[in-house]
Amino acid sequence: xxxxxxxxxxxxxxxxxxxxxxxxxxxxxxxxxxxxxxxxxxxxxxxxxxxxxxxxxxxxxxxxxxxxxxxxxxxxxxxxxxxxxxxxxxxxxxxxxxxxxxxxxxxxxxxxxxxxxxxxxxxxxxxxxxxxxxxxxxxxxxxxxxxxxxxxxxxxxxxxxxxxxxx
Numbered sequence: 297x298x299x300x301x302x303x304x305x306x307x308x309x310x311x312x313x314x315x316x317x318x319x320x321x322x323x324x325x326x327x328x329x330x331x332x333x334x335x336x337x338x339x340x341x342x343x344x345x346x347x348x349x350x351x352x353x354x355x356x357x358x359x360x361x362x363x364x365x366x367x368x369x370x371x372x373x374x375x376x377x378x379x380x381x382x383x384x385x386x387x388x389x390x391x392x393x394x395x396x397x398x399x400x401x402x403x404x405x406x407x408x409x410x411x412x413x414x415x416x417x418x419x420x421x422x423x424x425x426x427x428x429x430x431x432x433x434x435x436x437x438x439x440x441x442x443x444x445x446x447x448x449x450x451x452x453x454x455x456x457x458x459x460x461x462x463x
Contacts, residue, residue, distance in 0.1 A: 400452070
């Protein structure tokens with residue numbers, strides 16, 4: 297696939313590197329980056345900051361905002377959004393039927409260390425287990441791929457671009 301004409305969601309649990317990877321991918325393909333966290337309403341941010349996982353009712357309006365934003369403008373567009381469940385990805389595909397999901401995967405210990413090192417983010421490390429519990433990996437019929445995050449972000453993006461060429 298030609299990444300310069302696509303619309304992508306970089307997905308995964310909190311702390312896996314969605315924002316960094318998505319930003320670098322958007323730069324590499326000359327596209328626009330959408331930070332899904334910026335589209336959360338204040339109530340969602342407050343819940344997560346308090347250590348309370350979001351419900352699906354909390355997520356639906358947010359996912360619609362993310363999907364609508366990804367559908368705007370000319371591709372390439374790269375968004376960062378957890379998209380942990382198939383139903384959430386289906387909701388995003390309502391807005392962008394040909395959306396490609398890039399599932400960043402990493403060991404729980406690595407991700408937890410990243411969360412502990414992160415400063416000033418509303419998502420506390422205490423919610424990591426709930427995120428892994430909610431996560432439904434991509435299914436074969438979903439358009440997307442898994443990319444390991446055990447290296448530096450530029451290497452992850454280089455690997456991602458090679459994999460996209462084969463998609």
